[in-house]
Amino acid sequence: MAVGGSSNLGAGSLLQSASHYRSIRDQASGELPLLDFKHLVAFSGFVPSAGADEVANYLATKARALGLANVSTERFSSNGALYCWAFRHEPYWEGQKGELWLVEPTLDRLADFKAIRTCLARNSRSCSVTAELTDVGSGDDPRDYEGRNVEGKVVLAHGSPSAVMRLAVWERKALGVVSYRTHEATDFPDQIGLIQLVPWVGPEGQPPTFAFSLSYRAGKGLRDRLAANETLKVHAEVEAETRSGEYPEVRAEIPGIHAELPAVLIYAHYNSRNTGGGNNLTGVGCTLEIARLLTHLIELGALPRPRRTIRFMWGAEHFGIQYHFHENPDDIKNILAMINIDMIGYNQQTASAVLHLYRSPYSNPSFIDDIMEAFMDQIGKENTISIRNSDFLSSRPSNGFLDPIFAATGSRRQLHYNIERFWGPSVHEGAQALGIKAVMLNDYPDVFLSTQDDSVAAVDPTQMRRGVVLSASAAYFLANASSQDTPRLLLNAATRAQKRLLDDQTKACEYLDSADEHGLDKAYANAINVVKQSILRETASLDTLSLLVGSQGFHEQVTPFFADLHVQHETSLRRVEAYAKVRADRLNVFFETKLARSTTSNVRTVIPSRTNVILGPVNLFRLEYGRWWIIDKTGDERFEERLSLAKRGGYMAYEALNFADGNRTLVEIRNALSAEFEPVSLSEVTQYFRFMEELGVVEMRTARGLWP
Numbered sequence: 001m002a003v004g005g006s007s008n009l010g011a012g013s014l015l016q017s018a019s020h021y022r023s024i025r026d027q028a029s030g031e032l033p034l035l036d037f038k039h040l041v042a043f044s045g046f047v048p049s050a051g052a053d054e055v056a057n058y059l060a061t062k063a064r065a066l067g068l069a070n071v072s073t074e075r076f077s078s079n080g081a082l083y084c085w086a087f088r089h090e091p092y093w094e095g096q097k098g099e100l101w102l103v104e105p106t107l108d109r110l111a112d113f114k115a116i117r118t119c120l121a122r123n124s125r126s127c128s129v130t131a132e133l134t135d136v137g138s139g140d141d142p143r144d145y146e147g148r149n150v151e152g153k154v155v156l157a158h159g160s161p162s163a164v165m166r167l168a169v170w171e172r173k174a175l176g177v178v179s180y181r182t183h184e185a186t187d188f189p190d191q192i193g194l195i196q197l198v199p200w201v202g203p204e205g206q207p208p209t210f211a212f213s214l215s216y217r218a219g220k221g222l223r224d225r226l227a228a229n230e231t232l233k234v235h236a237e238v239e240a241e242t243r244s245g246e247y248p249e250v251r252a253e254i255p256g257i258h259a260e261l262p263a264v265l266i267y268a269h270y271n272s273r274n275t276g277g278g279n280n281l282t283g284v285g286c287t288l289e290i291a292r293l294l295t296h297l298i299e300l301g302a303l304p305r306p307r308r309t310i311r312f313m314w315g316a317e318h319f320g321i322q323y324h325f326h327e328n329p330d331d332i333k334n335i336l337a338m339i340n341i342d343m344i345g346y347n348q349q350t351a352s353a354v355l356h357l358y359r360s361p362y363s364n365p366s367f368i369d370d371i372m373e374a375f376m377d378q379i380g381k382e383n384t385i386s387i388r389n390s391d392f393l394s395s396r397p398s399n400g401f402l403d404p405i406f407a408a409t410g411s412r413r414q415l416h417y418n419i420e421r422f423w424g425p426s427v428h429e430g431a432q433a434l435g436i437k438a439v440m441l442n443d444y445p446d447v448f449l450s451t452q453d454d455s456v457a458a459v460d461p462t463q464m465r466r467g468v469v470l471s472a473s474a475a476y477f478l479a480n481a482s483s484q485d486t487p488r489l490l491l492n493a494a495t496r497a498q499k500r501l502l503d504d505q506t507k508a509c510e511y512l513d514s515a516d517e518h519g520l521d522k523a524y525a526n527a528i529n530v531v532k533q534s535i536l537r538e539t540a541s542l543d544t545l546s547l548l549v550g551s552q553g554f555h556e557q558v559t560p561f562f563a564d565l566h567v568q569h570e571t572s573l574r575r576v577e578a579y580a581k582v583r584a585d586r587l588n589v590f591f592e593t594k595l596a597r598s599t600t601s602n603v604r605t606v607i608p609s610r611t612n613v614i615l616g617p618v619n620l621f622r623l624e625y626g627r628w629w630i631i632d633k634t635g636d637e638r639f640e641e642r643l644s645l646a647k648r649g650g651y652m653a654y655e656a657l658n659f660a661d662g663n664r665t666l667v668e669i670r671n672a673l674s675a676e677f678e679p680v681s682l683s684e685v686t687q688y689f690r691f692m693e694e695l696g697v698v699e700m701r702t703a704r705g706l707w708p
Helices: 018-027 031-041 050-065 161-170 216-227 279-300 319-327 329-334 367-382 427-433 461-480 483-514 520-543 545-549 554-587 627-634 644-648 650-659 666-676 682-694
Strands: 069-078 092-104 108-112 127-135 154-157 176-180 211-214 233-243 245-254 263-269 310-315 335-341 354-358 417-420 438-444 607-610 698-702
Touching: 018 279, 018 461, 031 050, 031 279, 031 461, 050 069, 050 245, 050 279, 050 310, 069 319, 108 211, 127 176, 127 216, 154 161, 154 216, 161 176, 161 211, 176 216, 211 216, 245 279, 245 319, 263 279, 263 427, 263 461, 279 310, 279 335, 279 461, 310 319, 310 461, 319 329, 319 427, 329 335, 335 367, 335 427, 335 461, 335 545, 354 367, 354 461, 367 417, 367 438, 367 461, 367 483, 367 520, 367 545, 427 438, 427 650, 438 461, 483 520, 483 545, 483 554, 520 545, 520 554, 520 666, 545 554, 607 666, 607 682, 644 650, 644 682, 650 666, 650 682, 666 682, 682 698
Parallel strands: 127 154, 154 176, 176 211, 263 310, 263 335, 335 438, 354 417
Antiparallel strands: 069 245, 092 108, 092 233, 127 233, 245 310, 354 438, 607 698
């Protein structure tokens, strides 16, 4: 029997029928996804590996047992050397043994892969090494090696293990790395963090050797002994297999009535850490429960078969979705929207976790954002304690929940949640760059993330059940939505759009507040841009609802909502103008609200557009997600130092490339970026696209043809 209240309220009650929601809620389990999670973390399996194949086989077998249709497993080759668009293939890696011993002056086991899998770095190679241990501090800066000879030694370091591998092993002929964790060292001194050696190829083609990961307490103990001039020798014994492999991508479906309609995609990635940690697999467990739940309710007749197919896909984080659409580019048009379920279901008290819904970036306005937000707000409201719900004067006062969702073996705590503007990373980043309408659910922070404590014990069945109800309800609604839902969808989206327009009005006025007498003109230009971009974004988002409900009759129904938003937009422009005048009076400066426009630069007419050579994201900073490809193309390992836009963080450059749709000019892209992030100059944007043009990622055109 389901655990929870019996109120007639339902999640997203403005959108979904109460009976459909209640059917989903009452039959959802928090224990079943936890059981799948337990099974999955038993496999090793950084993708690609033998363990990853075991995970994929488990998923395919389970999908068939649940009654899902069209279950299949795609396999994409991966050898660690080639690229899928800008993504570098990863090598097959399977750790089998990893022991680190202190052998002098005493014998002491420091790390054992069989006991704690996070202790052995991914991409370590087989070895049997005995050598002196030497402390190099952080070890990720060349200055750490001044006056030190590390050749033939094993280095102790607390900086980036990948950087230490390069500086100590590849460049200075050390034999290996012992890394220790300093993150959250005070609160969790015994956590052992997962580490990866990326790149897995040295500057002259040499492989890495090995790296072990120790806790802060253990690492500090070794460091203190070395600082006291004690000579320490260690022995490392590693057995690991590295070769070419495959990325398995599992697919299954709940067929809809109208197979010709684009499907609703539920995606989860399954990088089960065969070097320890299970964070990704919570989402996989929850998606299996969503599949079971919806299939069961449809078979019972409690839910009508949806109009659209609900597709499930499970693959390698980042790489799976890129490879699938690289090999099946026409399949993008078969996806209506995607719910990306990352790591969810953690105990919010012990893991310090908060459930986040990440909306779409401004470059990809989408109907799914406000629909998911409606469901999350409703479930959040029902599972948050409020004194208004406590009825403390009654004979049996409640604890303040409106209508909570609990699991029988889970906690009785409230849900902490947050709805945020776009932020990657993970599959969400890749899907958005491909133009897929998508949202992501994710628990952040998680103090156990990628440590030996990132395990089944960190999960709360109550939070898993809430995540299942949220995702299953929203997915079923999306799959079943039709033109009959247009009025309520427009009302929901427009109401939320109005709130965001007001938020942007406030943001615009904050620009004026922070300006001095010399910067008021520029602040006003930036403020007006924020307001203008806001209406462009919100009307574009509202317009995408036609993809969900159909175009017939949509124009007539949406026009009044457009009109209301434009009235609010004009009001915001007047308020910002009036506020600018008030600021000018207070600063005692002359101010005109008319904005000057430059017509001298031909840059204003230049339009960048993506080529078909490299699609998806091209990450400037993450090595295997784009940076390695750029270095190969340019021969410059510090290319980002030449790009002003790179100094503004990874997501501004990411979004700039997303905005290159073949319609926006460089000026329009600059304006959009300035509103989404922070004011940026046209020269920075132009320089970035010139760089992308040199790489073959974009073409630059004007009305007269290619830009010289």
